[in-house]
Amino acid sequence: MEQRKLLRVLSGETVFPPPVWLMRQAGRYLPEYRATRAAAGSFLDLCYNPDLATEVTLQPIRRFGFDAAILFSDILVIPDALRRNVRFVVGEGPQMDPIAPHEIEALDPGRAETHLAPVIATVARLRAELPAETALIGFCGAPWTVATYMIAGHGTPDQAPARLFGYRHPEAMDALLALLAEMSAEYLIRQLQAGADCVQIFDSWAGVLDELSFERFSVGPTRRIVDRVRAAVPGARIIGFAKGAGPLLERYRAGTGVDAIGLDWSVPFSHGAALQRGGPVQGNLDPLRLIAGGRALDEGVDAILETLGGGPLIFNLGHGITPEAPIAHVEALLRRVRG
Helix, strand or coil: CCCCHHHHHHCCCCCCCCCECCCCCCCCCCHHHHHHHHHHCCHHHHHCCHHHHHHHHHHHHHHHCCCEEECCCCCCHHHHHCCCCCEEECCCEEECCCCCHHHHHHCCHHHHHHHCHHHHHHHHHHHHHCCCCCEEEEEEECHHHHHHHHHHCECCCCCHHHHHHHHHCHHHHHHHHHHHHHHHHHHHHHHHHHCCCEEEEEECCHHHCCHHHHHHHHHHHHHHHHHHHHHHCCCCCEEEEECCCHHHHHHHHHHHCCCEEECCCCCCHHHHHHHHCCCCEEEEECHHHHHHCHHHHHHHHHHHHHHHCCCCEEEEECCCCCCCCCHHHHHHHHHHHHC
16 A cells, blocks of 8 residues: 555655645546536435446546545535535535524434445445555545535635634534534544545635634644544544645644645745645645646646655645646646656
8 A cells, every 4th residue: 555656745755756636636627527427416416326426536547547536525425414405506506504503412413324325335446446556535524614514504705604603602613513523533434444545634714714713613623533533543644635724734734633734826835845844745736727728837837846846745736626627738737747
């Protein structure tokens, strides 16, 4: 297993050219994904169908030969397991029943193991079908980011509903985050036991929090996940992606204990290099450079390799690949990184 390039980097080794994968690499920019998605019915049906979820996870590996595959699923399978009526509305994104403070005590995680069993089955299938050299990444959403959707019932530009909820109902927020941390840890443990080589925790909305809230809502619950996972799976490798956290990323690494820090595209190279002196980093090409291609793409790739390629680096985007990204530009990115 340790010959997989991604795991060598997560152990602190410098590998050049660095391993590369892209967040949302299985997605709408690929015609084969769009065909499978159409056959699946709903988006959640795709997530819970091991045959189809395995297929879409493998599609970008077959086409591009990325160094890692990431399980195809969604961060909102956890609230779905909690019966929050999760649905994905075309053109509007995820929606669910907004949760009130008094409802949190009644949340029952008891059905999660059964409900999420198809996802774990997908992990096992993937490990059996992936090339031996390709790492398999499992994942979950961080408690804060998952909570933002549960509280508002949908995505919002700055997560004001969840922030206000945390200020007005701090005990209820702490209870919700603690429950989500426990469920997420158990979910990641099962993914690792089923064959995932490492896991990533997506805190996509960490950047909207002030310093006090960042400690309480992002760092603390993520630490609970990391400690619980490592207690069950000693040596588990964990990547933390706290998007928008910028100046607080050093504190995030120290406070959570993750092995590697995911950098979004707004993190300056100098800051990324300073973070890298403390351990592996992942990132951080602007996804719009991938859409633009040409000189913009080449300059972005070269700058990352020049500033971060001399240390433990996993090359990635600074957020997910978008549906507009041309396949030819993904191929050009890989040639540039590996050439």
